[in-house]
Amino acid sequence: MSDTPDTDNAVRAFVDGHGPAFLDDLSEWLRIPSVSADPAHADDVRRSAQWLVAHLTATGFPVAEIWETPGAPAVFAQWPSGDPDAPTVLVYGHHDVQPAARADGWRTDPFDPVIADGRLHARGAADDKGQVLFHTLGVRAHLAATDRGAPAVNLKLLIEGEEESGSPHFPELIQDRADRLACDTVIVSDTGMWSEDTPTVCTGMRGLTDCQIDLHGPDQDIHSGSFGGAVPNPATEAARLAAALHDADRRVAIPGFYDGVVELTDRERELFAELPFDEAAWLRTAHSHGALGEAGYSTLERIWARPTAEVNGIAGGYQGPGGKTIVPSTAQLKLSFRLVAGQDGEKVQAAVRDWVAARLPAGIRHEITFWGATRPCLTPLDHPALQSVVRAMGRAFGQKVRFTREGGSGPAADLQDVLRAPVLFLGISVPSDGWHAPNEKVELDLLMKGAETAAYLWGDLAENGRA
Amino acid sequence: MSDTPDTDNAVRAFVDGHGPAFLDDLSEWLRIPSVSADPAHADDVRRSAQWLVAHLTATGFPVAEIWETPGAPAVFAQWPSGDPDAPTVLVYGHHDVQPAARADGWRTDPFDPVIADGRLHARGAADDKGQVLFHTLGVRAHLAATDRGAPAVNLKLLIEGEEESGSPHFPELIQDRADRLACDTVIVSDTGMWSEDTPTVCTGMRGLTDCQIDLHGPDQDIHSGSFGGAVPNPATEAARLAAALHDADRRVAIPGFYDGVVELTDRERELFAELPFDEAAWLRTAHSHGALGEAGYSTLERIWARPTAEVNGIAGGYQGPGGKTIVPSTAQLKLSFRLVAGQDGEKVQAAVRDWVAARLPAGIRHEITFWGATRPCLTPLDHPALQSVVRAMGRAFGQKVRFTREGGSGPAADLQDVLRAPVLFLGISVPSDGWHAPNEKVELDLLMKGAETAAYLWGDLAENGRA
Structure with a gap:
């Protein structure tokens, strides 16, 4: 047959x-x-x-x-x-x-x-x-x-x-x-x-889990001259969270995030490297002007085989024209995490929750909402x-x-x-x-x-x- | 007389x-x-x-x-x-x-x-x-x-x-x-x-100088699954700038920022400390739930006699309800700096410009606009x-x-x-x-x-x- x-x-x-x-x-x-x-x-x-x-x-x-x-x-x-x-x-x-x-x-x-x-x-x-x-x-x-x-x-x-x-x-x-x-x-x-x-x-x-983090500081916007530099600022804290997502090598810095990750085999890396990849052409499809990602991995490895953390949105304080010297009352962060084989979406969510809670100073209240997880x-x-x-x-x-x-x-x-x-x-x-x-x-x-x-x-x- | x-x-x-x-x-x-x-x-x-x-x-x-x-x-x-x-x-x-x-x-x-x-x-x-x-x-x-x-x-x-x-x-x-x-x-x-x-x-x-920093990454919002983790994200970079404003001691980390600052004298610190300051009552007027600022200084010293950097606004990417898995095209940061005697607003502006330019990765274009300076x-x-x-x-x-x-x-x-x-x-x-x-x-x-x-x-x- x-x-x-x-x-x-x-x-x-x-x-x-x-x-x-x-x-x-x-x-x-x-x-x-x-x-x-x-x-x-x-x-x-x-x-x-x-x-x-x-x-x-x-x-x-x-x-x-x-x-x-x-x-x-x-x-x-x-x-x-x-x-x-x-x-x-x-x-x-x-x-x-x-x-x-x-x-x-x-x-x-x-x-x-x-x-x-x-x-x-x-x-x-x-x-x-x-x-x-x-x-x-x-x-x-x-x-x-x-x-x-x-x-x-x-x-x-x-x-x-x-x-x-x-x-x-x-x-x-x-x-x-x-x-x-x-x-x-x-x-x-x-x-x-x-x-x-x-x-x-x-x-x-890749899998996916994404969330929104709401940070609450002062009960209302307050004057940055009268109070700035002496109370926590939720926009600063949102930024510090977003910035702390990655270390200097652009690896995700949340403890436990990489637990269980199935690493690329040498054979897979060889095979990816054989593909006729034109980074300049790829950057044009990405409408982007530079490649940047986890140290030690190629662009294809980064987008196909490595888990990532991405800031999808950040907002806090004054966003109109000109300046406004306030310490804002609230800030918001929308994050998504691409997952690879071996990662568990629920464990990643728990790791993110623990990490956020441990990093925020007294005087900043927060809530995290996860929208779900795709494996x-x-x-x-x-x-x-x-x-x-x-x-x-x-x-x-x-x-x-x-x-x-x-x-x-x-x-x-x-x-x-x-x-x-x-x-x-x-x-x-x-x-x-x-x-x-x-x-x-x-x-x-x-x-x-x-x-x-x-x-x-x-x-x-x-x-x-x-x- | x-x-x-x-x-x-x-x-x-x-x-x-x-x-x-x-x-x-x-x-x-x-x-x-x-x-x-x-x-x-x-x-x-x-x-x-x-x-x-x-x-x-x-x-x-x-x-x-x-x-x-x-x-x-x-x-x-x-x-x-x-x-x-x-x-x-x-x-x-x-x-x-x-x-x-x-x-x-x-x-x-x-x-x-x-x-x-x-x-x-x-x-x-x-x-x-x-x-x-x-x-x-x-x-x-x-x-x-x-x-x-x-x-x-x-x-x-x-x-x-x-x-x-x-x-x-x-x-x-x-x-x-x-x-x-x-x-x-x-x-x-x-x-x-x-x-x-x-x-x-x-x-x-205190004096004041404030600015807006506009960051440009991809020419349009792009898919975080297809491209995330391999190109620079302007919201992440805005957050990294805002987070890098302060070191772990909440001192402003911009090189040269403290140049010329007239430090508090021991006598001034003694006199401030003699004032009947009720921090809990002050926090209520600040509508705030915690005191936080430059290590080594009291709340009164922080708001009266120390220069500060404050995030007045941050914005980038998706801000509507739910999630949207994008790498945003742009992000914006509004910062204000309170200045104390001995600081020169124009020198601080130049220090901020240099610091921003040195921190952004290839693929992120930026503009800074200062609104002016009050001495x-x-x-x-x-x-x-x-x-x-x-x-x-x-x-x-x-x-x-x-x-x-x-x-x-x-x-x-x-x-x-x-x-x-x-x-x-x-x-x-x-x-x-x-x-x-x-x-x-x-x-x-x-x-x-x-x-x-x-x-x-x-x-x-x-x-x-x-x-």
Whole structure:
């Protein structure tokens, strides 16, 4: 049952042959403006879910259904393997899209897809309808090339309808449906790769916990001439907290913050260093004029693999024009902490609370409010399922596949935690695709390579993918 | 010509005898609502100046005139001594008042003076019409008791009309009129003393320079997940600047900041320590819940005699409800520095500029704007003119006179600088008088002691007051 070079030729032939019809289907779906953030589009989001259910059914999924939430509906589908010992894989994506209007700077109607110069232009082309739909072409290629009636794995799909609105009901949905979502591996198809020339697999995302610290000093603003220099100033104390977040090496200075951090391996550092990273170009995407971060780590290591503390907002005292010689009554600090594998969001919150309480002088009262915590996720380079993804992608692209991580945080970690399964990322979008921006597009060539990768992946995972 | 105990008896008898008529005059003046901050009262401020010119003329001043400014008018008066060698003294006060309305919590009409329980209640009773007018009773008592036709000193008065509006035209006025204002000593009658039971003389005021520092990082707010921890954050840098203002001992940590500072003498520290200071009560007036300041100094020393750095405002990044995981594009810091004798405002500004520039990392651009500088003023305890004020006050109060300083900053320093004369303070107001608050009052007993002090002062200064 192992794949062979003949399999690859058959997959490629199937994808090539069925590509035009697949693009017609994708274009039909992209015409539905499933903007979850806009209540006026609620019916469109529902139509998008219905369209997907019909398409999955037509693809051959024996189960394809709408899962209601208090907000927009998700879609669930399931295609059991014929093999009772087959592992179970859950593919995650979303069918809702960001808002888009011609007036935002689109050269074409964002909801009237246009194919030109090897690209498909439409809102949702890359984020995320294109990357959801290549799985239907992929699974059909997998069946055709390996002459099967059912996939090599038990294949499940969960396609969310509120990702662009912050996934407000997603944690509850997967908690409630954990039994039906049970799986050995999660494949998230909502990310990208390094560039057109450099196929990559993402191996992890950072977690997040953020908070607001309110500091109270004098009961009202007081005169800095009469009282300044003799009573505590909450703006000064907020600044001292924010400044004390980092030591001289820009390491986070909160005791216990790094407890449990999974350090980068030498191999990961080597692999990151091999990526064709252009710091000047990256700084332009960051709209920034200098690189600065934890001593001893490269920029990519800092944003992908190191936990950080960031001041998102600071406020206190007079902010109008000119000067006002007061000691302000209150000050406020908004901080976020990006977490990496091995860190526990609740322990970090406790460490921050202790650290703040210990640093404030008498006469300054404070409150801390944490907004929540998103857990980090990380798959080790030698994880068998990750190796399966790398091999499948390598066969599709005919190139060495490299590794990245994602500095941001997202619902992937919820899947990891609730379903207790490793989360892998299969994305073929590239930075130029323009997520959340006007003139979003997807490269047709990469879309087809995504389908190919999916076609190879299920066989490889069935054979090699168990931890 | 020296004063004798008989002089004191004669002064006291004159003040007692003419007190009721004096209070009638003062009440008449207080009925004019000379609120300089309110354009609707511009005519009242002018009427107040005219009233004062008439009153000074009636008192006997050969010169009493209105000095126009681009804003509200000031009043100038002059009474030359008969003695060609007599020193020249300039008394400073102001005839404008803070706004006041019955609805603010006044128990009586703020512009309909009421005398009850030994107090005169009205807006301006203490700040500053009462303290200006006791000089007319004082000079008459001085003449009557010493049987003179003209004061023992060349007496000048400059009574400003915009002090409660920040004295916007005062520096220009005294520059332009420096010749006519020329004097050996300035007596500022716009302050107070420690308490009813503790007559004090203020020996100095702190100076002030304040600024805004604008920091620019990324050209727009950027995603803290994608970029956080790898580029400089202007809110963090603003906080690091504000936090670095003070060392662990809460001393200002800017190199050169303390250059030239006139340190407290042991004698001054002893005298401050003798004052009946109740820190808990003081904290209540500061609306504060703890004392904190430069190590090694008492609260009074910190607010009166030590230079300070204060964060008046800090702002950067997200300030709305909840969290927003950004690295902000900009941040802003408003700082003020209180200065003491020996410090040079321009040198402090240069030190701050150098310090800021040296501390910011690459990728953070900044601008500093200073709003200006008010110089500190200080008269040494052994200055002959200060000793004259202390003796005069001691004769009036029959008590030991102690010393204070003022932590705030004001136009007194402009007089010192432009006229190159020492500035002394003669004030009989007490903290309970309610400056700028509803139900402002002045203690009648202290008002009469102010007139007595003025009556003794000119003779003493003529004999002993030259530096």
